[in-house]
Amino acid sequence: MHKRLHLGKHDKKKKNDVDMKIAVIGLGFVGLSLTAVLSSKGYKTIGIDVDKTKCRNISQGISTFFEPELEKMLNDGLKNGLRISDDFSLIKDCDYIFVTVGTPQRPNGAIDLSMIKNAVTSVAKIIRSNKNNPIILIKSTVIPGTMKDVILPILEKISHKKAGKDFGLISNPEFLQESSAIRDTKFPHAVVLGGYKTKYMIKAKKFFEKLHKKTPIIVTNHQTAEMIKYANNSFLATKISFINQLSNICQRIPGANIDDVAKTIGLDPRIGKLFLRAGPGYGGSCLPKDMKALIKFSKSTGIKPILLDAVEETNSRQLKQIITLLEKKLGNISSKQITILGTAFKPETDDIRDSVAIELIKKLLKKKARIIVHDPKAIENTKKVFGKKISYESSIGDSLEKSQCAIIMTEWKSFRKINNNLLKKMKRKLLIDCRRMLWDRKFDVDYNALGMGKEI
Numbered sequence: 001m002h003k004r005l006h007l008g009k010h011d012k013k014k015k016n017d018v019d020m021k022i023a024v025i026g027l028g029f030v031g032l033s034l035t036a037v038l039s040s041k042g043y044k045t046i047g048i049d050v051d052k053t054k055c056r057n058i059s060q061g062i063s064t065f066f067e068p069e070l071e072k073m074l075n076d077g078l079k080n081g082l083r084i085s086d087d088f089s090l091i092k093d094c095d096y097i098f099v100t101v102g103t104p105q106r107p108n109g110a111i112d113l114s115m116i117k118n119a120v121t122s123v124a125k126i127i128r129s130n131k132n133n134p135i136i137l138i139k140s141t142v143i144p145g146t147m148k149d150v151i152l153p154i155l156e157k158i159s160h161k162k163a164g165k166d167f168g169l170i171s172n173p174e175f176l177q178e179s180s181a182i183r184d185t186k187f188p189h190a191v192v193l194g195g196y197k198t199k200y201m202i203k204a205k206k207f208f209e210k211l212h213k214k215t216p217i218i219v220t221n222h223q224t225a226e227m228i229k230y231a232n233n234s235f236l237a238t239k240i241s242f243i244n245q246l247s248n249i250c251q252r253i254p255g256a257n258i259d260d261v262a263k264t265i266g267l268d269p270r271i272g273k274l275f276l277r278a279g280p281g282y283g284g285s286c287l288p289k290d291m292k293a294l295i296k297f298s299k300s301t302g303i304k305p306i307l308l309d310a311v312e313e314t315n316s317r318q319l320k321q322i323i324t325l326l327e328k329k330l331g332n333i334s335s336k337q338i339t340i341l342g343t344a345f346k347p348e349t350d351d352i353r354d355s356v357a358i359e360l361i362k363k364l365l366k367k368k369a370r371i372i373v374h375d376p377k378a379i380e381n382t383k384k385v386f387g388k389k390i391s392y393e394s395s396i397g398d399s400l401e402k403s404q405c406a407i408i409m410t411e412w413k414s415f416r417k418i419n420n421n422l423l424k425k426m427k428r429k430l431l432i433d434c435r436r437m438l439w440d441r442k443f444d445v446d447y448n449a450l451g452m453g454k455e456i
């Protein structure tokens, strides 16, 4: 039975909202989080994905990736009647259609729009015979101009309908972070609605006002909404590269401590404390690809993106620095056994897309090192990349056995459990802590932390 939103006694408008049908196209991190949140709140929701296996798992309440709170919310949604399918015809007569398919990068760094072109083509075919006037919201990250030059023409041509008249079309970029995707979907810091100021925009604004009370809603045009997303991510990447560069300087000042620097500047409200954790560089499914796409786009407009180029360059140097330190300590690393602690691009996720740890392993394998990996959640995904080329251990202790160096790459809480007893198992007691997780501990090892100048 459908669990309905709590309705006021005489509240007809809210009743209309509950009876609205919402489709979400593309059930990855963004789409599945949105599907789970909407359906658990009682909205009639339909989740669509081209991946049949994914659909089958999700219909049984199983997420194909790890994200805190997601499966619980998904199961609440399924109890409320959430439908999951690869059949686009189910989105017929939906009032809102969110498009959340991937927009990965092509080998040359430019954005790959093939999935979004396919998705909106499928949507257009269905709305062609729609009797109602749906609002289509594009959540996928796309470079400025994509909505007007690519998405809108496809939709109008194939549906034989007019945007703004027969259907609404809104750019609605997503800002969630993996590891807090559910919380961020429920309580976003802002909602951006880009498009023409039509009746559809007014309706969508009301919808979001009810969904996220008190969240600022920014109404702007398509290209500005598209740019806001890149501005957001490139600023975050800039913060990370900034603190990483300072971290490298600190490392060369005996006794200096990057965490105290970051904590203190973060207290200045003009700076803010988030994204100032120095480490091996930014990774993940968004920052690297969005930076590359923005750089490429910027060049196409005739603007040389010197700052963005420097942010990227700083990021790639972090990894080189780890390898330099490793070789300084071990000499030639060929056939030496190295333990990598953490392959997920951040804790509380199993996502390894563009993870710096994965890049590090690739580089170490080229130098013929023997690699053992431990990660609390991402081993299965790591196996898909490296197969039998490396070894995997489900316990930290076993992963350290006979190793000549251990490198902490991801800030998983469980790595704080590392102690002298576990480190005893190593052949050579060398630890590189890219996250300074064990800085305050006393170990019988050669301990090296990024951003900490060793006292001399």
Ligand SMILES: NC(=O)c1ccc[n+]([C@@H]2O[C@H](COP(=O)([O-])OP(=O)(O)OC[C@H]3O[C@@H](n4cnc5c(N)ncnc54)[C@H](O)[C@@H]3O)[C@@H](O)[C@H]2O)c1
Pocket: 025, 026, 027, 028, 029, 030, 031, 048, 049, 050, 051, 054, 100, 101, 102, 103, 115, 116, 118, 119, 139, 140, 141, 142, 174, 175, 176, 177, 178, 285, 286
């Ligand atoms: N992951 C994040 O943290 C995050 C945050 C903000 C914005 N974004 C952006 O949101 C978008 C989605 O990201 P994601 O990480 O959720 O992607 P994802 O790769 O995890 O999921 C995309 C899903 O879309 C499905 N798909 C592909 N083509 C399709 C089609 N034609 N019809 C239906 N489904 C289709 C895929 O099977 C997959 O399940 C991207 O543009 C990304 O840049 C991602």
